[in-house]
Structure formats: C-alpha cells, structure tokens
Amino acid sequence: MLRLTKKADYGLMALKYLAEHPETPSVSAKDIADTYGIPAQLLAKVLQRLAKVGLLKSHAGMNGGYALSKAARTITAFEVIHAIDGPLFITSCTKGSKSCDLEPNCTVKEPLARVNESIAAVLKSITVYDLVDHETAVSRAAQLQQLVSLTARM
Amino acid sequence: MLRLTKKADYGLMALKYLAEHPETPSVSAKDIADTYGIPAQLLAKVLQRLAKVGLLKSHAGMNGGYALSKAARTITAFEVIHAIDGPLFITSCTKGSKSCDLEPNCTVKEPLARVNESIAAVLKSITVYDLVDHETAVSRAAQLQQLVSLTARM
DNA sequence: TGAATCCAGACCAATGAGGTCGGACATATG
C-alpha cells in the first residue's frame, strides 16, 4: 500500500510540536503523547531513535525531555523517516546491500529505482518547518504536480 | 518502510514481459513465473486481479493465457499498483473514507497528503512501456529530480 | 474425452508493525 508506518507519523507529529513550541527548553514525551492522544511509551521509543541519530537532544531527570538539535528548516521529512523506518526502497527485493537474489534477470527494478529516487527527492524537499507553516508545503507540492504532468506529456 | 508489495512487483514484471512479447497472442501465467523464477500460483492470483480490473484479457483452455488489453503506453504504474495493493496513502491513519478517528487535532496529515499526491503523480507518469525502454524512464526521472531540487531551493 | 489453462475461495506460515513492561539514570528537594 506504499504507506509509511505509524511510528514515522508520530515522529513527524512530535517534531512539529517541538517546532511549534521553541520557547520551552525541553518537553517530555508524555506531554506530546497526551496532547495527541497516542501511546506514550511508543512515542518515547520513537523519540529515542531520533535522539540517537542526532535530530533531538534528550535531557533526563525531572523537568527533562526532548528538544530539537537543529533548526526546523534544516530537518527534512526524509531524515525523519529514514531514522525511524530505515532506508526506504520502493522495490521490495532490494534490501540494503544484497540485491535480488532469486531473479538475476529482473530488469524491472532499474527504472523503479529511479522512481524511488524521485520520491526521496520529494521527501527531502519537505522540512519540519513546512509542516508548521502549511502554505509553503502546499504551494510547493502544487508546483511539483504541475512539473510532473509536464514531463509526462513530453 | 514505504515499499510496495511483492505482488505489485510481480504484476509490473509480468506486464513488462507481455509488453516485450507482443507477437504471442496469449502467454500463460506459468510461463512468466518460470522465466522470472517466482511462485506460479501467486503470480496467477495477481494476474487474475489485473484481468478483473480490465488491464489484461484472459483466455482459458489450452494455449490460453493473458494478453494486454490496452497499449503499453497507456498503462501507468499507478493503475497497476492501485489494482493490486488498493489505494495508496502515505499516511497510515487515512484509511479510505474515515479519517483520523483518534486525533482530531492531527494537523500533520494535511501537508503529507500533498506529498502523497506528488508521489502518485510520479507513478502516473511512468507507463509499462517505460519499463521496457529504459531510456525514457531514466531521463524522465532525472528531469524530475532536477525540478524537485529547484523547487526545494526557492 | 482429456489435457491444459484460468478462476475462486479457504488455508497456513513468517515477517514486521504496534504496543507493553521493568530497570537504569539523572535531577530536584529536604
């Protein structure tokens, strides 16, 4: 179905929340989970992975929590998804290092890999800041669709 | 992980095979499965769905099999994936008709829906014919990436 | 008739996602 996992969704929501509240030095995972009504422990695990990659800074102890380690503009959706769900491949057989083991004459993957790169490029062009301020993301997506339809017509 | 299912992969491979052999009036599911080394019964079920949707014409009996019902240029990757895996949604909570039931204040989905449409547009711009003749698909994907990077820089 | 093929449904197994539990650790406060 080509959908990204709920964890990635939660991660994006949490980053958006942090970007919306830059004044608070660190917000706990529980607070974010409560505001969105999602399981706290699951969100905690997601945030842990984001902290491990370096997108978030964690602070233990009382009044502890998480904070963005970079500006919201410099965090792309691709980074977040990659950190949580691992490398994204549209083709199901290309799993990291080893390629199609069963079908050596599988020539379908090559063009699909290009499609994969295009999708990655789209995700890289969306930042956490765009999630907060809808206008830029919306207009950018509209532009992209126009461009795509143009190339399809050539 | 944002990957499409193996069934969709198999379907695209089969359509590519049919597009490469336009002279033969009908190819059996077993033949295609043997040439690619994929389970025959699973591919059969995939082809049945494609036939049900109208992308393929089936012919039972001896020397029977499948044939494209349209020109390869007019069959998009989006159609194939949609027929096999159902509607594609990048967000995991939007399932068809009913939207996010738990989080009414989930504002992340809106911009992601635009991203979803962009990806759909990319898939709609790739046809089965493009899978056979790599050049067009490759150059088109390269163009798309350039355009994306341009909009990202604005 | 019989062989080969499509078709439809139920059925099983494994992978991975969603979710939970207990422990380690850091900080605030008396």
Next chain:
DNA sequence: CATATGTCCGACCTCATTGGTCTGGATTCA
C-alpha cells in the same frame, strides 16, 4: 547527602498483514 520523582532506555510480547500454498471447479482446444 539521601531519597524520591520523573525521565530515558532497552528487551519483550502480541497481533495484523503479507507472502505463499492447496484444493476444487469452470472453460477451451486437440
């Protein structure tokens, strides 16, 4: 300094979905 509170953190479990198989029936051609 000691304790208690609240957080991070890793391992564990359950269950839905996917990938794949099996059985039986319908259709066509030699």
